[in-house]
Amino acid sequence: MLPDTYPISNERENTVRLMMKMQCSKCSKSFIWTDDLPLRGKCPTDDCDWHYDVRKELGKALEKKAVSSPDSILCPSCRNPITSKWTICASCGNVVAGKQYFTKKHLFTLVVFLLVILSLIYRYWS
Numbered sequence: 001m002l003p004d005t006y007p008i009s010n011e012r013e014n015t016v017r018l019m020m021k022m023q024c025s026k027c028s029k030s031f032i033w034t035d036d037l038p039l040r041g042k043c044p045t046d047d048c049d050w051h052y053d054v055r056k057e058l059g060k061a062l063e064k065k066a067v068s069s070p071d072s073i074l075c076p077s078c079r080n081p082i083t084s085k086w087t088i089c090a091s092c093g094n095v096v097a098g099k100q101y102f103t104k105k106h107l108f109t110l111v112v113f114l115l116v117i118l119s120l121i122y123r124y125w126s
């Protein structure tokens with residue numbers, strides 16, 4: 001499991017605090033580390049003697065992210081990373097369908113074309 005880091009902003013105190021999801025490598029229970037806890041400490045599970053080191057975990061997480069980034073999905077149109085193979089690209093606004101992409105104008109033509117085909121099939125069968 002990847003430890004996730006995320007800042008939480010506290011509007012009242014006007015500070016940004018760091019939280020990190022940690023997973024114990026001994027009892028495999030996960031817990032949330034916040035920056036008011038020490039950087040090194042003991043697993044919160046009572047009968048577990050695992051000690052965490054936030055800096056080490058953070059390094060591991062960054063390493064994993066660096067390794068996994070080359071095979072992230074790229075938009076076939078603008079080559080920016082996208083979240084799924086079937087999506088609308090946030091960078092160029094084109095509709096991504098697997099390795100193909102359509103501009104919104106293309107997609108409209110495609111939908112009209114499909115509707116025409118469907119109406120022909122409908123007429124033929126009824």
Ligand SMILES: [Zn+2]
Pocket residue numbers: 024025026027028029043044045048049050
């Ligand atoms: Zn533990």
Ligand SMILES: [Zn+2]
Pocket residue numbers: 075076077078079080089090091092093094
């Ligand atoms: Zn794009």
